[in-house]
Amino acid sequence: MTNEGTKATIGFIGLGIMGRSMAGHILDAGYPLHVFNRTAAKADDLVARGAVLAKTPGDLAAACDVVITIVGYPADVEGLYFGPDGLIARAREGALLIDMTTSSPDLARRIAVEAAKAGIETLDAPVSGGDVGARAGKLAIMVGGSAAAFGRALPVFETMGERIALMGGAGAGQHTKMANQIAIASTMLAVSESLAYAEAAGLDLAQVIEVVGSGAASSFLLGGLGPKMSARDYAPGFFVHHFVKDMGIALSEAERMGLDLPGLELARRLYQRLVDEGYGEEGTQALFRLYDARDGARGAN
Template sequence: MSVTNGRKKVGFIGLGIMGRSMAGHILDGGHELHVYNRTRSKADELVARGAIWHDTAGDVAAACDVVITIVGYPKDVEETYLGAGGIVEQAKAGTILIDMTTSSPTLAGEIAAKAAEKGVSVLDAPVSGGDIGARAAKLSIMVGGTEEAFAAALPLFQLMGENIVHQGGPGAGQHTKMCNQIAIAATMLAVSESLAYAKASGLDAKRVLSSIGTGAASSFLLNNLGPKMLNDDYAPGFYVHHFIKDMSIAIAEAERMKLDLPALALAKQLYEKLAAGGFGEEGTQAIFRVYGN
């Protein structure tokens, strides 16, 4: 089934900090939007704009040509897709299912195999860019699944993001997202330690950022989250507890591949310490608190 031309019935399940914006772009793109979320009030704005509410995720799947999900944890993904009355059970042959949750690569493969038995295509398509990227439709989207399903879904991806890359077969999108999260984990520690050192040495840390932010150390995290750290701005663009979930998935997959990732293990340990202190609902830049700030 192609979504290249015309208005399609698109389901969107999971209307959290990123999902609401992403679903809004689908609606703005002229498609008939069907929605479900565990907390119904989060769908109110979209329904007021013309989206159609359903009482279950399975009901959304039964009504749509394409179903997109972005839910919390792998257990939520598994229940939503493979549970009784869930998406795979209710989807019609020819439907394209797209999971944009950061989830387990192994689970992505299992869902794709189950859906294929019904003639249903599945793409695992996690994203990077946080709430800012979601609002601006500038997400990086990493996609696993068949080339045919990717080509069919590309016009929808283009409504939500800019850097959209097909990485390979089922699970490849999730593996790519793990690479992304591993790089972020170590970089967040490096940014925090750099700024903690600047403050301890008596430097003006904001002035330090103006120098190192354009040199070899320059990065999105340094230049965008570094100033937030120095301003004690820990509002979430991406929650600490969700990042811990992602790191846990990456470590489990690395262990399965017999790969040792010590920097990732340290980052997870420090973020867990942060969450244990009551800061799990803050943004990932709150790791700066661990360094005495």
């Protein structure tokens, strides 16, 4: 596939809030990089730095040793991987396909089965850390697939992430990401309610975040998104509508496993309300809108 000492050619599909930074780190590490995005202009900066813009995902797959995808929804993943011009059909024998979208564990397993028939390896490798982690190259990357495929991918993962772990077979990366999103969902409720209470009590939110954040309630979400809630800064690091999608996947998997997750159900309902009210393109910290006295404080009812 590659000569000894030669870096693999990487293909990257999906240059959104996180993907563009992730692809940039791969390029900065010296890998030959081919890119594709439905809005081609989002690739301009990478192309100016030496990346090759592919005309179609299939063309990209045919030219690369490793293909990485990070798109919006499971339906987008399915459309990319299957079909006569899909990644599985067009990829080289012996290629490695890595889906870093937060998607369905079942879909990850289906991709692995179909790709194996064509002599292609796959990994599901969703990430956590948002736009900040993507820009810094410090994402957490949770991976499902074979140890051999993980070993091939690890040098590429290390350009984008700081905590990288093989969690099990195909689908295990997605299951781990669901656990991550479940933890975030209820924590976002707690942070929003904590700050709403503090503000109603007449406290200074910056001081509350500093003091409370130094004790047992310390968390990345309180320290990182709490100040944005206080400032009513709802610019996206991760879209509300994508989080609703993730929670829907997690609830479906929980139902299949016979689990009752009332905290997750409540969080999904509240975030869906934000989507219904037109805030789906904002960041997940926009949950504070529902508790904000300045914004009508609709609350959890």
